[in-house]
Amino acid sequence: MAWESVIGLEVHVQLQTRSKIFSSAATAYGAQPNTQACAVDIALPGVLPVMNHQVALMAVKFGLATGATVNCRSIFARKNYFYPDLPKGYQISQYELPIVSGGQLAIDSGNGEKIIRITRAHLEEDAGKSLHDEFDGLSGIDLNRAGTPLLEVVSEPDLRSPLEAVTYLRKLHSLVRYLEICDGNMQEGSFRCDANVSIRPYGADTLGTRTELKNINSFRFVEKAIQQEIQRQIELIEDGGQVVQETRLYDPLADETRPMRGKEEAHDYRYFPDPDLPPLIIEQAELEKVRDTLPELPDARRERFVHQYQLTPADADQLTSDREIADFFETTADAAGGDSRSAANWINGELMARLNRDNRPIGENRITPKALGALICRINDQTISGKIAKDIFSALWEGEHDVDGIIDARGLRQISDSDALEQVIEEVLGRCVEQATQFRDGQEKVLGYLVGQVMKATKGKANPQAVNAILRQKLSP
Amino acid sequence: MAISKSDVERLARLAHISIDPEEVDSYSSGLSRILDLIDEMNQTNTDGVPPMAHPQDIRLRLREDQATEPDLRELFQSSAPSSDRGLYLVPKVLE
Amino acid sequence: MLQTKKISSVELTSHFLQRIDQNRELNAFITVDAETALANARQADISLNDKSGDLLTGLPLALKDIFCTRGMLTSCGSRMLANFTSPYDATVTERLNAAGSVLLGKTNMDEFAMGSSNESSYFGPVLNPWNVDCVPGGSSGGSAAAVSARLCPATVGTDTGGSIRQPAAFCGLTGLKPSYGRISRYGMVAFASSLDQAGPITQSAEDAALLLQAMAGFDPRDSTSLDIEVPDFLPALKTSLDGVTVGVAASFLDSTLDPDVLAGIEEALRTFENLGARLVDIELPNSSAGIPCYYVIALAEASSNLSRFDGVRYGHRAEQYDDLMDMYEQSRAEGFGDEVKRRILIGTYALSAGYYDAYYLKAQKIRRIIADDFRNAFQRCDLIAAPTTPTTAFRLSEKVDDPVAMYLNDIFTVPVNLAGLPAVSIPVGLDQAAMPIGMQLIGPYLEESRILAAAHSYQQVTPWHQRIPEAFT
Known part of the structure; x- marks a missing residue:
């Protein structure tokens, strides 16, 4: 039987604030355990939550960017369950009335654009962390993360393949970084994904029983985890079994999913409106103020890049997936005297290759758009050859920044002066009599060899076009 | 309505309170009597009445996003039942 | 002084x-x-x-x-x-x-x-x-x-x-x-x-x-x-x-009230009149629903408020337990007295799946009715x-x-x-x-x-x- 997979994602977007959602403790990553857990975070008796304004504004920003309804009145509710990393014995979340409902995100499904509906995005607090390895038979509880603001973005089950799921996830990742509401760091858990996965026979319109895959912390694992879970469900059903609704964890080492232990007692979260927090009201005026701060979003920017800079859609797509890269490109293109295509080629080619090789974000690279632009200018005005340009690029990558300075200091200026070139060419033709004869006999290809010899003799500094012209002239019958 | 013995056991599990098997009966009858009192609510017609979650008609006040809390870990952990190297210790958490 | x-x-x-x-x-x-x-x-x-x-x-x-x-x-x-x-x-x-x-x-x-x-x-x-x-x-x-x-x-x-x-x-x-x-x-x-x-x-x-x-x-x-x-x-x-104007609800002063208490209240009301106050009859018709309504709301909130007492960060932790779950259950069983436990269980019940509407939501509606009764009464006094x-x-x-x-x-x-x-x-x-x-x-x-x-x-x-x-x- 042919099976169709049905996938919905719940993404926890950690909002990039200075302080927590309901306390004034810092949110910085990597602090010593429990040093950023204040009285509210460790839930001392008598403490009360006070909401962070910035958190509300970030959620509004997200709502506006996904064409969603920003609810002018939303309610915080308590989700009651016991867990050592949940100090109050309940999590403050939003249940019946979330701040954002009904948005969407368009993804490239491989055969055209596909709309993925966003059911809702609600605010909640993160829990702490349990550390299992350091103590024999015990777990250590670190509550630094407790109370960190999260926006949980819940999609409709509109995704039909692991690839679509990861495409959607990347798109969402790009968006929250554009909006500057999340640093997107998946290793540090700033962007976490749970996936609801079920299968059904092709053409069926009812949903199969779903399982929930928890906390998948990289794009690659999202795709693999969902793939494995679909495979597991298919095999299970085809062997006459049934899918059980449960929470599962993906084990990347074994490349398989397994049921989660511990949390599996009956889920009865007993949600009710948190009496410590009156309704969150967003005024229309505030909404408009946030709207004015919205940056150009990835889709719009891609369109603009195609038209304004005459880029291919693929190049534009690559450049706009990350706001910082897109900014880098625009500044580079400007510094390159408007040669946007060269700017795109250098960034998507050489720069990306090196960033990927070193696994570095663009923000941590030492090449400035100004220097890269200058480099492109020097190629275009024929001061340097393309080959020399790559060497200079390497120097920039290592931290140098003055393109003209490098050219002068190392004498990399291209030799276009015909007197100087003729002298070298005479010398090369003197050595390569055989090849010269072959060319005159009509073997065009030999010219390349001769040009190469000239380049070698000039350590790459000769202007290849000039060399070409002079050679042809000298070898013409 | 009555709260059965299995209700008591379910509630005790949800509330993470251990109840001796021999106490379940008395909880069942005690809670049932309270529930009888509570069920008197049904004598009031509430059709069309919007729920009131809070005595005040106020909106959530929002604070500025400033991290101002000092590190008081030592003080806080001085009353912890078990802690080591800055962590609160509990029996192994299963995942 | x-x-x-x-x-x-x-x-x-x-x-x-x-x-x-x-x-x-x-x-x-x-x-x-x-x-x-x-x-x-x-x-x-x-x-x-x-x-x-x-x-x-x-x-x-x-x-x-x-x-x-x-x-x-x-x-x-x-x-x-x-x-x-x-x-x-x-x-x-x-x-x-x-x-x-x-x-x-x-x-x-x-x-x-x-x-x-x-x-x-x-x-x-x-x-x-x-x-x-x-x-x-x-x-x-x-x-x-x-x-x-x-x-x-x-x-x-x-x-x-x-x-x-x-x-x-x-x-x-x-x-x-x-x-x-x-x-x-x-x-x-x-x-x-x-x-x-x-x-x-x-x-x-x-x-x-x-x-x-x-x-x-x-x-x-x-x-x-x-x-x-x-x-x-x-x-x-x-x-x-x-x-x-001092509002008095006749339903509060009926025969179920202890006679001495009733007499005391009536005497006090006369003193108020002597001081220039005017007594007016008011009605608080739904106040008898106050007790069940109150207990549902109070105990529901309490069941959640008292969840933080788990023996992890402060407070009583049992000495004997088998595992994490048992630590919670024993610590809370030992740390709380009977009345508190009763109230947590009732509050848990009122919020639990399938009962929320009949209890918690119903109580919130009665809460509004009671608040409205007071608002109406204060129109007259x-x-x-x-x-x-x-x-x-x-x-x-x-x-x-x-x-x-x-x-x-x-x-x-x-x-x-x-x-x-x-x-x-x-x-x-x-x-x-x-x-x-x-x-x-x-x-x-x-x-x-x-x-x-x-x-x-x-x-x-x-x-x-x-x-x-x-x-x-």
């Missing part, structure tokens, strides 16, 4: 510390910190001498053991917190300290403020100074007993469904529950967050106004604290009762007079095995909390057994001044608030 230097704070503090020591059998206090109190009294005397004193400088006070006090045991009357030294001060604690008062100690209370007799305290029951075979009321029973026996001039309690007014009534005192949001809840261990409110238990309306003044006002740490200007409560006391309790103080152990009977004792007090209104209970006489009778004056939202002024006018012409139980004169 302090301001005029007739007596020093140290003298006053020593006097009360001595009385506390002499009357330990009342069990009114959980913690007494004589050393710190005297040190603070000495500081207060310096301020009084150089006239840099504040509103309460040098005045000895005690707090219900539900308010966090830095460096001092904050037990909430529970084994769960019997080892908990608070690392911080509640806003109430902070403000009373800032106003110069001298904290004598922490008073006994029903465990987590759950009770109407102070018999659910882990630290044992409190005795009523008017008759030590009777309860002082609850949950602020220790606070009321302490003032009644003159172990301290005033105390601060909390009122979720009557926990200030009912013990004040049982002990012949003035007890004020302010409007919800008037006094910060920060640092007050939560019972039912949408109902809890701190307030003074004092000998007179004037003292209550003084303490309210010191405690009231906006607190950025409490999202339900009102960001509005605090009126001057003391000058407002002088407002006369002339022309004030300036304030409402009602009994505080159906009877005077009952005997120790009388209702301890019958939670429902205990709950019904709150019938006149809980509707006020549901609506978030201010109310003050004042003593208006003694029954045939010489036990105090309390009457409450309920005001519209934020009208503490109005009810305190009425109480003050009454106290200018009646002796009841000055009566001290004989054994403690």
Whole structure:
């Protein structure tokens, strides 16, 4: 039987604030355990939550960017369950009335654009962390993360393949970084994904029983985890079994999913409106103020890049997936005297290759758009050859920044002066009599060899076009 | 309505309170009597009445996003039942 | 007296510390910190001498053991917190300290403020100074007993469904529950967050106004604290009762009320009339639904509020357990007393899947109906007079095995909390057994001044608030 997979994602977007959602403790990553857990975070008796304004504004920003309804009145509710990393014995979340409902995100499904509906995005607090390895038979509880603001973005089950799921996830990742509401760091858990996965026979319109895959912390694992879970469900059903609704964890080492232990007692979260927090009201005026701060979003920017800079859609797509890269490109293109295509080629080619090789974000690279632009200018005005340009690029990558300075200091200026070139060419033709004869006999290809010899003799500094012209002239019958 | 013995056991599990098997009966009858009192609510017609979650008609006040809390870990952990190297210790958490 | 230097704070503090020591059998206090109190009294005397004193400088006070006090045991009357030294001060604690008062100690209370007799305290029951075979009321029973026996001039309690007014009534005192949001809840261990409110238990309306003044006002740490200007409560006391309309609901004064209490209330109402007030009939037709509605909301909120007591970060942890789950279950089973456990289970039930609409949501709707009843009543009157309790103080152990009977004792007090209104209970006489009778004056939202002024006018012409139980004169 042919099976169709049905996938919905719940993404926890950690909002990039200075302080927590309901306390004034810092949110910085990597602090010593429990040093950023204040009285509210460790839930001392008598403490009360006070909401962070910035958190509300970030959620509004997200709502506006996904064409969603920003609810002018939303309610915080308590989700009651016991867990050592949940100090109050309940999590403050939003249940019946979330701040954002009904948005969407368009993804490239491989055969055209596909709309993925966003059911809702609600605010909640993160829990702490349990550390299992350091103590024999015990777990250590670190509550630094407790109370960190999260926006949980819940999609409709509109995704039909692991690839679509990861495409959607990347798109969402790009968006929250554009909006500057999340640093997107998946290793540090700033962007976490749970996936609801079920299968059904092709053409069926009812949903199969779903399982929930928890906390998948990289794009690659999202795709693999969902793939494995679909495979597991298919095999299970085809062997006459049934899918059980449960929470599962993906084990990347074994490349398989397994049921989660511990949390599996009956889920009865007993949600009710948190009496410590009156309704969150967003005024229309505030909404408009946030709207004015919205940056150009990835889709719009891609369109603009195609038209304004005459880029291919693929190049534009690559450049706009990350706001910082897109900014880098625009500044580079400007510094390159408007040669946007060269700017795109250098960034998507050489720069990306090196960033990927070193696994570095663009923000941590030492090449400035100004220097890269200058480099492109020097190629275009024929001061340097393309080959020399790559060497200079390497120097920039290592931290140098003055393109003209490098050219002068190392004498990399291209030799276009015909007197100087003729002298070298005479010398090369003197050595390569055989090849010269072959060319005159009509073997065009030999010219390349001769040009190469000239380049070698000039350590790459000769202007290849000039060399070409002079050679042809000298070898013409 | 009555709260059965299995209700008591379910509630005790949800509330993470251990109840001796021999106490379940008395909880069942005690809670049932309270529930009888509570069920008197049904004598009031509430059709069309919007729920009131809070005595005040106020909106959530929002604070500025400033991290101002000092590190008081030592003080806080001085009353912890078990802690080591800055962590609160509990029996192994299963995942 | 302090301001005029007739007596020093140290003298006053020593006097009360001595009385506390002499009357330990009342069990009114959980913690007494004589050393710190005297040190603070000495500081207060310096301020009084150089006239840099504040509103309460040098005045000895005690707090219900539900308010966090830095460096001092904050037990909430529970084994769960019997080892908990608070690392911080509640806003109430902070403000009373800032106003110069001298904290004598922490008073006994029903465990987590759950009770109407102070018999659910882990630290044992409190005795009523008017008759030590009777309860002082609850949950602020220790606070009321302490003032009644003159172990301290005033105390601060909390009122979720009557926990200030009912013990004040049982002990012949003035007890004020302010409007919800008037006094910060920060640092007050939560019972039912949408109902809890701190307030003074004092000998007179004037003292209550003084303490309210010191405690009231906006607190950025409490999202339900009102960001509005605090009126001057003391000058407002002088407002006369002339022309004030006092609403009386006939349904509150029916045959189910104890006859002595009824007589006391009727007598007090006549005094109000003599002072120029006009009595008008009002209706509070749904107040009988108040008890079930209150218990659903209060216990639902409590079941969640008490989840933080898990033995992980502070509080009681069982010694014997098999694993994590067992640690939770044993710690909570040992740390909480029977009444608290009962209430957590009922609250859990009311919120659990399949029951939410029938219980919690239904209760929230009734809550609105009750609040609307009050709003309608206040169209016809300036304030409402009602009994505080159906009877005077009952005997120790009388209702301890019958939670429902205990709950019904709150019938006149809980509707006020549901609506978030201010109310003050004042003593208006003694029954045939010489036990105090309390009457409450309920005001519209934020009208503490109005009810305190009425109480003050009454106290200018009646002796009841000055009566001290004989054994403690």
